[in-house]
Amino acid sequence: MTHDAADTHVPHSDARITPVRSRRRLLGLILAGGAAPAFIGRAVAAQPGSPLPVPPLLDLDASAPQRLEAMAGRREFLAGARADVLGYGQGFLGPALRMTRGRAARIDLVNRLDEPTTVHWHGLHVPGELDGGPQSAIAPGARKSLSLLVDQPAATYWYHAHQHGRTAPQVYAGLAGLLILDDPRAADASLPQRWGVDDLPLVIQDRAFTRGGQLAYSAMGPTMMDGFKGSHILVNGALQPQARVPAAWVRLRLLNGSNARIYQLHFDDGRALQQIASDAGRLPVPVAHTRLLLAPGERAEVLVDFSSGSGARLLSAPDTNGHMADMMGAAASPPAVGEGGVFEVMRFATEPAGTGAARALPARLAGAALAPDWPAAVRRRVFTLDAHGGMRAGRGRGPMGGMAGMGRAGSMGGMMTINGRSFDMGRLDFATRRGEVERWEVRTEGMAHPFHVHGTLFQILSLDGVKQDFARTGWKDTVLVQDRAELLVRFSQRADRATPYMLHCHILEHEDAGMMAQFSVA
Numbered sequence: 001m002t003h004d005a006a007d008t009h010v011p012h013s014d015a016r017i018t019p020v021r022s023r024r025r026l027l028g029l030i031l032a033g034g035a036a037p038a039f040i041g042r043a044v045a046a047q048p049g050s051p052l053p054v055p056p057l058l059d060l061d062a063s064a065p066q067r068l069e070a071m072a073g074r075r076e077f078l079a080g081a082r083a084d085v086l087g088y089g090q091g092f093l094g095p096a097l098r099m100t101r102g103r104a105a106r107i108d109l110v111n112r113l114d115e116p117t118t119v120h121w122h123g124l125h126v127p128g129e130l131d132g133g134p135q136s137a138i139a140p141g142a143r144k145s146l147s148l149l150v151d152q153p154a155a156t157y158w159y160h161a162h163q164h165g166r167t168a169p170q171v172y173a174g175l176a177g178l179l180i181l182d183d184p185r186a187a188d189a190s191l192p193q194r195w196g197v198d199d200l201p202l203v204i205q206d207r208a209f210t211r212g213g214q215l216a217y218s219a220m221g222p223t224m225m226d227g228f229k230g231s232h233i234l235v236n237g238a239l240q241p242q243a244r245v246p247a248a249w250v251r252l253r254l255l256n257g258s259n260a261r262i263y264q265l266h267f268d269d270g271r272a273l274q275q276i277a278s279d280a281g282r283l284p285v286p287v288a289h290t291r292l293l294l295a296p297g298e299r300a301e302v303l304v305d306f307s308s309g310s311g312a313r314l315l316s317a318p319d320t321n322g323h324m325a326d327m328m329g330a331a332a333s334p335p336a337v338g339e340g341g342v343f344e345v346m347r348f349a350t351e352p353a354g355t356g357a358a359r360a361l362p363a364r365l366a367g368a369a370l371a372p373d374w375p376a377a378v379r380r381r382v383f384t385l386d387a388h389g390g391m392r393a394g395r396g397r398g399p400m401g402g403m404a405g406m407g408r409a410g411s412m413g414g415m416m417t418i419n420g421r422s423f424d425m426g427r428l429d430f431a432t433r434r435g436e437v438e439r440w441e442v443r444t445e446g447m448a449h450p451f452h453v454h455g456t457l458f459q460i461l462s463l464d465g466v467k468q469d470f471a472r473t474g475w476k477d478t479v480l481v482q483d484r485a486e487l488l489v490r491f492s493q494r495a496d497r498a499t500p501y502m503l504h505c506h507i508l509e510h511e512d513a514g515m516m517a518q519f520s521v522a
């Protein structure tokens with residue numbers, strides 16, 4: 001297995017490497033919301049099949065703070081073209097931060113960008129002032145020291161930028177990474193756990209490129225309405241890479257780190273993805289999927305059987321959520337390799353399994369998050385996520401009329417709403433209290449939206465009219481809602497009105513355009 005990054009990477013075994021001096025024009029030029037949809041690099045050959053880069057593990061504890069620098073850098077995605085990117089201590093993405101349940105983790109955040117940013121710990125239950133929401137912006141050149149202490153299930157979480165109005169372009173440019181929470185009391189020795197060998201983190205993202213091999217991005221018109229989707233698939237920052245895995249059971253920690261694209265992951269030979277953990281904890285028994293749906297922000301840990309020695313291709317069905325880009329002729333999809341637009345995400349090749357390889361699928365999983373033993377809900381709240389609010393208000397319901405309306409308005413702000421209101425940093429949307437169980441009903445209009453809440457995990461009671469089994473869904477912090485969902489939530493940490501928690505659509509273009517609300521927890 002290749003532990004080293006492909007040679008096109010900025011070396012990143014040490015997260016404290018000296019940053020490339022931040023260039024002011026980077027975000028201004030390439031990432032400004034241009035009207036034109038993104039171009040696909042044709043002048044530069046795409047080179048799928050390079051070795052899967054594995055992000056380095058950076059252990060966090062209380063002894064010495066680890067530094068995490070948001071910085072500009074470069075990355076060669078397409079052959080011969082070094083793209084301007086952002087990253088944490090490296091060009092594009094960041095190290096996998098590893099924390100232990102119940103032990104403080106110290107981090108020094110440094111902003112070496114030319115614009116403010118925040119770092120949000122997606123899925124961690126930390127008080128509002130440590131949550132890295134949009135109220136906690138770190139100015140260019142500034143730094144901030146944090147100590148995070150969590151008591152929640154071991155799982156694969158992640159961290160990413162959350163600067164209001166800039167979340168989508170900052171994450172797109174590379175400001176995201178994995179966060180692994182371990183729990184020694186819930187250790188399961190039967191699970192593959194050799195990082196980069198049989199325990200592989202896979203950050204799946206789609207991107208578009210200019211002819212010169214630069215990242216291309218736009219969040220105007222159709223790409224804002226549907227969310228931005230790129231025509232190239234990256235895994236851990238490499239274009240459709242190949243992983244070498246032992247001929248045994250292998251654990252994949254999947255994160256959909258895309259701005260908007262929803263994946264339906266499956267293998268070309270139909271082998272199962274045995275899900276062992278969802279967003280926020282382990283499942284009691286593996287749940288077999290031939291297709292695994294993963295919306296932006298969601299994670300899943302799966303075990304895959306490579307013991308026969310045959311490799312496989314990981315594929316996805318195309319994302320049909322939203323149809324504005326299709327109608328406008330601006331839809332981007334990766335090249336099809338199968339019927340119905342199925343495309344390749346990455347490949348796996350096998351090598352002989354040495355000692356320490358996992359030979360069987362565990363029948364039961366140790367340390368599973370137990371079904372909640374919560375008191376009855378004390379109140380109910382309804383959140384309606386609407387992607388067409390502004391259009392309806394402005395020009396009636398016709399989609400083309402709507403597009404004309406957008407042009408006239410000159411801005412898409414206000415189109416994306418929750419309960420009819422677009423996000424306003426100065427407005428607290430509601431206040432709740434710790435320890436109280438609430439029943440939240442999420443309704444969606446226009447298209448499916450991945451609903452995410454900060455500072456908690458939740459239980460899904462029903463989804464789109466179907467009652468959900470906790471043993472199959474597990475604890476969640478993000479859920480794709482086509483129509484409506486009923487959730488049970490409870491908060492354990494405080495978030496005051498100066499640094500409230502967020503709830504929002506995890507299609508980042510929708511979030512930036514206002515499909516977000518904020519609330520305090522007393």
Ligand code: C2O
Nearest residue numbers: 120122297452502
């Ligand atoms: Cu993953 Cu509010 O974010």
Ligand code: CU
Nearest residue numbers: 122123453454
């Ligand atoms: Cu979050």
Ligand code: CU
Nearest residue numbers: 449505507510
């Ligand atoms: Cu949305």
